[in-house]
Amino acid sequence: xxxxRAFGAFWYDFVIGDDWLVAVGIVVGLAGTYGLxxxxxxxxxxxxxxxxxxxxxxxxxxxxxxxxxxRTHERRTPPASPRTPPAH
Amino acid sequence: xxAAASALFVAVFLACAVEAxxxxxxxxxxxxxxxxxxxxxxxxxxxxxxxxTVAVLGPAVSHLPLPAxxxxxxxxxxxxxxxxxxxxxxxxxxxxALHDEAKLYAEQLAEAKEQQARGSILAPDWYGFTLAFKxxxxxxxxxVFIVLTFGANAKNVGLAAISALCAVVVVAAVGFAxxxxxxxxxxxxxxxxVGIMLTxxxxxxxxxxxxxxxxxxxxxxxxxxxxxxxxxxxxxALLRRSAGSDGGHAAGLPQRASQVAG
Numbered sequence: 001x002x003x004x005r006a007f008g009a010f011w012y013d014f015v016i017g018d019d020w021l022v023a024v025g026i027v028v029g030l031a032g033t034y035g036l037x038x039x040x041x042x043x044x045x046x047x048x049x050x051x052x053x054x055x056x057x058x059x060x061x062x063x064x065x066x067x068x069x070x071r072t073h074e075r076r077t078p079p080a081s082p083r084t085p086p087a088h
Numbered sequence: 089x090x091a092a093a094s095a096l097f098v099a100v101f102l103a104c105a106v107e108a109x110x111x112x113x114x115x116x117x118x119x120x121x122x123x124x125x126x127x128x129x130x131x132x133x134x135x136x137x138x139x140x141t142v143a144v145l146g147p148a149v150s151h152l153p154l155p156a157x158x159x160x161x162x163x164x165x166x167x168x169x170x171x172x173x174x175x176x177x178x179x180x181x182x183x184x185a186l187h188d189e190a191k192l193y194a195e196q197l198a199e200a201k202e203q204q205a206r207g208s209i210l211a212p213d214w215y216g217f218t219l220a221f222k223x224x225x226x227x228x229x230x231x232v233f234i235v236l237t238f239g240a241n242a243k244n245v246g247l248a249a250i251s252a253l254c255a256v257v258v259v260a261a262v263g264f265a266x267x268x269x270x271x272x273x274x275x276x277x278x279x280x281x282v283g284i285m286l287t288x289x290x291x292x293x294x295x296x297x298x299x300x301x302x303x304x305x306x307x308x309x310x311x312x313x314x315x316x317x318x319x320x321x322x323x324x325a326l327l328r329r330s331a332g333s334d335g336g337h338a339a340g341l342p343q344r345a346s347q348v349a350g
Binding site: 015016017018019022023026027029030031033034036037038042043044046047048051052054055056058059062063 | 159162163164166167168170171173174175177178183287291294295297298299300301302303308312315316319320323327330
């Protein structure tokens with residue numbers, strides 16, 4: 001059973017890799033391209049568009065946060081002066 | 089050589105060179121720690137298995153209908169390409185430790201030296217044999233996949249095979265000449281380029297396999313490849329800024345990239 005699990009884990013890692021969302025996004029993109037083609041609509045643009053969304057989203061998941069630098073609107077608190085009484 | 093053939097040669101050469109660097113590191117560690125005879129026998133046995141795989145799968149893949157082949161291969165190339173590109177972007181922006189062949193070599197060497205020797209006439213040491221066999225087989229399977237998919241899709245398996253052979257021979261020759269892991273190879277840059285190539289071919293073939301027609305046909309690749317490269321470089325710059333803006337803390341980054349394994 002553990003060998004079967006290891007075999008499955010090897011193929012999952014080989015094909016799916018670190019982020020399953022990428023694999024799912026690609027399948028959805030290909031299915032969408034096929035659907036557009038069957039409906040008689042120009043379809044070449046869909047996969048590049050999926051890529052434009054998928055890669056930043058996957059990278060964002062990898063670093064656990066948004067890619068754009070955060071803009072902080074909070075007022076900076078001045079450093080504590082030696083004369084400032086300690087907070088209780 | 090046409091532009092499409094040149095792109096095919098470069099993509100296969102770079103992808104196979106990266107795999108060959110990793111296989112060479114493992115074989116060098118096995119040979120140095122456990123003896124060259126067992127490591128050599130293990131490598132030759134793996135190459136034999138790979139040759140049989142190509143001989144069996146090559147004609148079978150070539151007989152598949154092109155649209156079905158392109159959609160499956162396009163999907164796989166996209167998955168692999170995006171994995172490579174994602175890792176290369178994370179490494180280039182400092183969010184992941186750089187791939188260190190010297191460190192991997194030292195780890196393999198230390199582990200190999202700890203094992204007891206047991207073997208036969210052909211392979212005096214089974215551990216060395218198995219280590220080299222597994223390393224060459226696993227990295228080699230990726231080379232076979234790249235050659236068959238790229239070659240079959242471009243209807244030029246011969247050129248893909250020659251390109252892969254050139255890459256493997258060059259890397260192995262350099263590795264055995266210096267008898268040291270190829271730590272100075274700019275592996276991350278190569279992986280970045282390979283990620284772009286795999287993703288570009290994946291987008292092109294995947295869309296064609298699903299029925300789409302690219303404006304300009306094959307010439308569309310000449311737009312897709314630089315566009316994805318620029319997009320990747322832009323993401324590296326963006327990630328560097330985001331890492332710099334919060335000092336790595338808000339994104340949960342380690343203080344030093346070397347603290348991240350892999």
